[in-house]
Amino acid sequence: MALMTIEEARPEPAPARGMPLFALGFRPFYLLGAAFAALAVPLWIAAQAGWRLPVRVDVLWHMHEMVFGFVLAIVVGFLYTAGYNWTKLWTPRGGQLAAIAGVWVAGRVAMLAAPPVLAAAVDVAFLPVAAWPLYRVLKRSGNRRNMFLVVLLGLLTLANACYHAAALGWARIDPLTPVHAAIILIVVIEVVIGGRVIPMFTRSAAPGARPVQDERRDKWALVLTVLAGVAWTFGLPAPLTAALALLAGAGQGARLIGWEPWRTWRNPLLWILHVSYAWIPLGFMLLALSQLGLVGASAALHVLTVGALAGLIMGMITRTALGHTGRPLKAGRAEVLMFALVQAAVVLRFGAAVLPAWRDAGLALATACWSAAFLTYLAVYAPYLVAARADGREG
Numbered sequence: 001m002a003l004m005t006i007e008e009a010r011p012e013p014a015p016a017r018g019m020p021l022f023a024l025g026f027r028p029f030y031l032l033g034a035a036f037a038a039l040a041v042p043l044w045i046a047a048q049a050g051w052r053l054p055v056r057v058d059v060l061w062h063m064h065e066m067v068f069g070f071v072l073a074i075v076v077g078f079l080y081t082a083g084y085n086w087t088k089l090w091t092p093r094g095g096q097l098a099a100i101a102g103v104w105v106a107g108r109v110a111m112l113a114a115p116p117v118l119a120a121a122v123d124v125a126f127l128p129v130a131a132w133p134l135y136r137v138l139k140r141s142g143n144r145r146n147m148f149l150v151v152l153l154g155l156l157t158l159a160n161a162c163y164h165a166a167a168l169g170w171a172r173i174d175p176l177t178p179v180h181a182a183i184i185l186i187v188v189i190e191v192v193i194g195g196r197v198i199p200m201f202t203r204s205a206a207p208g209a210r211p212v213q214d215e216r217r218d219k220w221a222l223v224l225t226v227l228a229g230v231a232w233t234f235g236l237p238a239p240l241t242a243a244l245a246l247l248a249g250a251g252q253g254a255r256l257i258g259w260e261p262w263r264t265w266r267n268p269l270l271w272i273l274h275v276s277y278a279w280i281p282l283g284f285m286l287l288a289l290s291q292l293g294l295v296g297a298s299a300a301l302h303v304l305t306v307g308a309l310a311g312l313i314m315g316m317i318t319r320t321a322l323g324h325t326g327r328p329l330k331a332g333r334a335e336v337l338m339f340a341l342v343q344a345a346v347v348l349r350f351g352a353a354v355l356p357a358w359r360d361a362g363l364a365l366a367t368a369c370w371s372a373a374f375l376t377y378l379a380v381y382a383p384y385l386v387a388a389r390a391d392g393r394e395g
Helices: 026-048 059-087 094-113 116-141 148-167 176-205 215-233 238-258 268-291 297-324 333-354 356-385
Strands: none
Touching (some): 026 094, 059 297, 148 176, 176 297, 215 268, 238 268, 268 297
16 A cells, blocks of 8 residues: 555544644644745845844754744644544644644744744754654554654654754754754655655556556665765765765656656646656755765755755645545646746756856745745635535544
């Protein structure tokens, strides 16, 4: 069986519990994550432009908040929703879910305005609070196959704690090192889950598609991705890191080709997953080039984050929200616009990284596309997320 089929599984109904917004994890976290994404990047660009802001915004805030704020909100919402399907047991909902979302909000406010030590304590608390109920559901159901995700959440917690220790001067490490580690951990989540659901979705929705899943090849691609990520994060010799990154990029590219992405162009909910996944091998190729001094590290970093992380996030927060609010899995013009805007944002951000004369204009245009994508998501999907399911089911 696939790792998750979150729009198809039918857990047993349960009595309604309060507001629809807190009926299942994807609802508040997709809403909050999209709103934060739409606002945080323009706030950072405004600070870069020299605007005097009443809150604490710098490059460390930007990198930390896009990973530990925006991305992890979506990851937690996604895992709560997937966990409900994997186990047929309810993940946090109602008041418990609202409280967990409140911890995430408190972390974002604290990172902007609270004293650094207090901000660190509030921010680091979110992942343990969020991971514990997922662990209990997986353990209660005997679902050992997906327990590795709780382990990865634990490693992300450690990375976040290391970031704060470095930023506070308590640890003699570069604060960017744990941020890079977190990016690689999230890429690993994407590689594992994407490798199971993208071929499945393609097989079921793309006429004539026969995507290949080679277990041996997939394991080697994953191992090389982890090794390249470790080498990059911990600053191993550049030739070694470059070689591992090239091999990881080739391995991930081979996986994607086997999934027959060319058969998906008629279905936006499919092609957004394939196109966004393609930024992973491209990102590792650029990472190799950056180690050889041929491109800046920023180019590789933003291809992995804006391209792969945000692109796959946009693909999944539309698909899962449609499925779990009882709507057809069909993309309209708004979804195509969101997908195109995110892809435009990564191309423009890449241009800003490799063309110094284009940097300011590229950043401004990339920010406009990025925010427009998530504001469009909010305009279309917020009414779905705050209302009861269209088909009358729970969740």
